[in-house]
Amino acid sequence: MKATDILILLSSTLSRTSTAALINNRKTSPSLFRPPPQPPSLVTTRGFRDDTFSKPPSSIGKRWTRPDSATSSEWEAPSFAFAFDIDGVLLHEKAPLAGAAQTLALLDYYHIPFILLTNGGGKFEADRVAELNEKLGSHMTTENFCQSHTPFQELLPVYRDKTILVTGSDYEKCREIMEGYGFRSVVTPGDIFRAAPEVFPFDTVRGKVGRDLPKPIWRPRKEAGEHHQGSKGMVRDTEQEEREGKLEDHLKVEAMFVLNDPRDWALDVQVFIDLLQSKQGYVGTYSEENNKGRWQGDGQPKLFFSNSDLIWAAKYHLPRFGQGAFQHALVGIWNEVTEGKKELVRTSFGKPHRETYEYAEEMLVRHRGGWLRAKGYKEGEIEGGLKRVYMVGDNPESDIAGANDYDGKGKYGTEWVSLLVETGVFDATRMNFKDGDVRKADVVKPNVAEAVKWALRNEGWVDE
Incomplete structure (x- = not known):
């Protein structure tokens, strides 16, 4: 596969900025995805606009060292993670939305923790994960998947x-x-x-x-x-x-x-x-x-x-x-x-109820800790390392309200940032929430790829 078929985050003109500042300013970001020198085989440009891509960077900061090929001293472990809804965010009916597969593959390739947190159900977790992997070309397991009845x-x-x-x-x-x-x-x-x-x-x-x-x-x-x-x-x-x-x-x-x-x-x-x-x-x-x-x-x-x-x-x-x-x-x-x-x-249970967010946070902590231990990190370096979770959803009543309400209230004190996408049930003409409403998202983006780009810029996970 050619390098031009692969996604990666590249340098940004923005410096590291606090979450609160970016939320208040509602700044938008230029395209951040560019091809890596050692690409994951499943990540392609299919489904994105042509101007989403540019040439490979001449240098990549240590944040973008592939975890498998770096020691713990060479690789900076992410202190953030993502939680994604499925219907209206990654899939519409049974078809992947544009950019969904590429976004998950990018996070998976660089071992940025994420889980799928859905109010759907009615199937065994293993069966549902297998279906999603086939549709999205991903490598998820039940360790980072939580449906409503899990x-x-x-x-x-x-x-x-x-x-x-x-x-x-x-x-x-x-x-x-x-x-x-x-x-x-x-x-x-x-x-x-x-x-x-x-x-x-x-x-x-x-x-x-x-x-x-x-x-x-x-x-x-x-x-x-x-x-x-x-x-x-x-x-x-x-x-x-x-x-x-x-x-x-x-x-x-x-x-x-x-x-x-x-x-x-x-x-x-x-x-x-x-x-x-x-x-x-x-x-x-x-x-x-x-x-x-x-x-x-x-x-x-x-x-x-x-x-x-x-x-x-x-x-x-x-x-x-x-x-x-x-x-x-x-x-x-x-x-x-x-x-x-x-x-x-x-x-x-389910979103927006606190029990589900507590369960999801524990799942993310376990998921993150597993591969950090495999990389040789000590327990003291792992515990308390998850500082922020970005909840990406399409439903203000569940995804967004739950994240906003749970923000900072878990036993780890983790910050939850709500990112609303416009590819699902959200309709700005019918869902115009005022400041202070728990259903009002911190950030609104057109799709999951743009939401993740915003979050990664917010974390400073690009070279200056």
Whole structure:
């Protein structure tokens, strides 16, 4: 491959400038990508404007020494890293956006740490990484990839051997993923529908065969004096429970997970609302505590969402609803059921929520530390070395708001800088945020390549 087919950063007329100064001034940069003397084979000029390139530099500063060919004393380790959203930043639908592949290859070649941080999901991390590598010509692993439900693995110590309910775009695939994480007893709304079709007495449920449940669903006997109707459902007394058997003999759900965008909203909402009103999570029961206004106060299952994205950039020319829309629908029905007396208690992962940024920061620290140790750096030189993360995203509601809100609040005190690109859901005519709004980005650039150029100039990673 010719040198003119390769990307690298070259000298800039800007001197090293603080992040705050560049953000406030909103300075733009000239083209920074130029061919290196020892090019990575995957980085080509395809997809860029012709004026993005120029001749190779006559000299390259030590920052641009290929890490593999330098000792720790010769190579300056980066104190910054990148976090990229995928849809609307690197890909549109399934096709790479211009400059995306080249940008990742450049960072990978010079061992500048980065992760992909997406609110997408519904597949195993390894499968998704393999697809992305094929599309982008990259060499990523699961060590620098985090999708919306990846942090669910952190809940294994609590729920590994307990029965959990999971839903998403494909019940069986969702079950496989959670079982792959290590959860040992996973059921779906389809399983419950199979065991008790009367749970959802409509003909809109298609192809939900489901599996056998680990325990039967509790059902009240329809005999006089053995049950009574509460204000919101069926309640049974202690004597009836003793006659029919202990609740422990029936299916109990300890937690409910929304893995990715659900398809059968009606069935899912029905099952979720039933369990949120249940006695201690036993399917088919109704807690008397609800009648006293103590909603979600009788050991009902915890509720977890993998993300809260209301909209996302799909093939259609207007944004499409995502998992956040399902969450809003569930909350709206819950408010009607409880007459607005109790806010739905739930935990949301994904961007913009802090738990996901904490997880991403830990991932970046591990990823950075791994190859620094391989280069011979000592622990004292590695710890605390990640000073700044550039979050590159297209969605002000998630990517940008999350980075701005998390900025400096993690255990490492790392600065998070938000870079908004215009290749996804962002529309300046509809999303004009004022100063102080958490959704307002530090910097706005037309695409991912320009965003990375700005960040690298800001870090002084070019010769003067």
